[in-house]
Amino acid sequence: MDRTPERFSEFGFIEGLRRGICPAHPMVETGIGDDCAVLRLSDERCLLLTTDMLIDRVHFRLGTLTPFQLGWKALAVNLSDIAAMGGRPVSWLLAIGLTPNLPDVFLEELKRGLFACARRYGADLVGGDTVIARTDLCLSLTVIGEGDQRRLLRRGGAREGNVIFLGRPTGDSAAGLRVVLDDPPGLSAEVQKMLRRAHLEPEPQLELGRLLAEEDLSRAAIDVSDGLLQDLWHICEESHVGAEIDESAVPLSAPLVAFALATGANALDLALAGGEDYALLFCVPPENAERCRRLCRERLAIEVREIGRVRREQGLWLRGSGGLRPVAPRGYDAFREGLREERPKG
């Protein structure tokens, strides 16, 4: 699922709507600008709301993923926004525009994927709208979650000195997209399968988000959808801080390393700028860091990785073998363009 081009995301309709309006209803606590909108229910409880639209031949291509995978991913990426706020899923609504030519078996598999994901993460379908679309299948999902009003993970919650953690390695999804589109030679069936799956059946880190909120380990998180550096920059912007990443600390999965060896791709570039990983990226006060690692290991059996630090100056820096170098806030766009242009060499 490709990302929205710049002119729409940056100068787009929703951003335009945002300017000049301010929430007026007493329940509306956070409007546009975080992973989810927040509706305050009481001093403790709140609801989280997020919505996404996916259109065939814009965000996905029916030939490159199964209808099961489309259904799974459509719901999973919205649930990931709930995870990024530290919330629990409650329910979802589905508006869908179906082209007349879709066979019944396609619809059955699409349903199966949606419901497999819904059951896995405990979200109930509560409403929807089914309409006809002329040319392109179109899905719009709205997911509702609940959270603790006082312990939400927000993009604006990072502070100088916070340790930056990553919930699991990134880059596999971008490599998986290459496998789906180009089928590069030299990869074992097992590696291919794992990379495809990372791209087509992503798993939102809901348990991790919940642990971070419930144990008050973090106040700032985002899910990596645009790419690690780009999403880290979103946190920096909203928190008015900067960040430094230690290249050698960025985790690389075994399948990603195998992919890089076979294709000549740069594994670190994919991990830093690939996108659609839906790993959680979160900031932890240094005094919580050890406890955070331990609780993640003991309760969730996952190894979260410390990859850098929050700095006072706004900006992004990479620490590599040649020392510390700044990455211009938009520098990773060129990075991503490079990724797009680059063809597998294997």
Place this chain on the structure above:
Amino acid sequence: MDRTPERFSEFGFIEGLRRGICPAHPMVETGIGDDCAVLRLSDERCLLLTTDMLIDRVHFRLGTLTPFQLGWKALAVNLSDIAAMGGRPVSWLLAIGLTPNLPDVFLEELKRGLFACARRYGADLVGGDTVIARTDLCLSLTVIGEGDQRRLLRRGGAREGNVIFLGRPTGDSAAGLRVVLDDPPGLSAEVQKMLRRAHLEPEPQLELGRLLAEEDLSRAAIDVSDGLLQDLWHICEESHVGAEIDESAVPLSAPLVAFALATGANALDLALAGGEDYALLFCVPPENAERCRRLCRERLAIEVREIGRVRREQGLWLRGSGGLRPVAPRGYDAFREGLREERPKG
């Protein structure tokens, strides 16, 4: 905005999803099957959720309505679902697929229509997603309302002997669609304007829904979107009752009567089966009927009209000059087909 064809609405995807699933999350009180989904917040409070998708050349035609009207109507029809449950609007989310060729002025006017409606009825935009669509503009709105858990108006709340009320005359929207599409001769500019407006800038009866709920006047309502008889049948089905309508009591607006005179159309048919009126149709215990009429007059300055009674036997009946005659539960479909085929004679 045309309605969804039968095979999608009746055997459609959402209905299919509904079968074999049951709400599991403790907050989910009503899932699919009413005007809105209900999430229980406490014994008293609940949230109402509704979603709709509108696609160019399926639900509307850009040439026949202004972008302002498109924005207004897209939000208004969702707010009408909140009205039909007796709720108050809180917030809304907008997912929108924009075709690349839309001029800036179009987007500005679309925004203006959306926000005029949002301000008028007090709903805050809290989130959204802007994407590119290849061929057809596509909007998907989700509206969140709040209500009193104990006093919701539900499709399943009608009881034998209830008086059936209509919140305002119906049929104007269907006549307005004819004006928009065919521009029939013989109509004054004023009549044309009022009918167009009924079709293109409908007003959800939110104050009426709220009064009915707060004053405990009614427990069953629906907003007329498919047509008066068809929506009445939705109430009958969910309440396991029947209904009888007195033809002579069905209110006809002055512009509708003028339209019928000029075009040869049957005003009563339009009022009974036209659709997209977004008037509230509601059922009131007989002991509340007089108080209901009075409160609507005193507090809202509107005249609600008694048009029939709820019966024990399932079915629909029309009482006309020739006595009482049954209308087969699907009889009004033929009715509606007739309306579609019929051309203005004037």
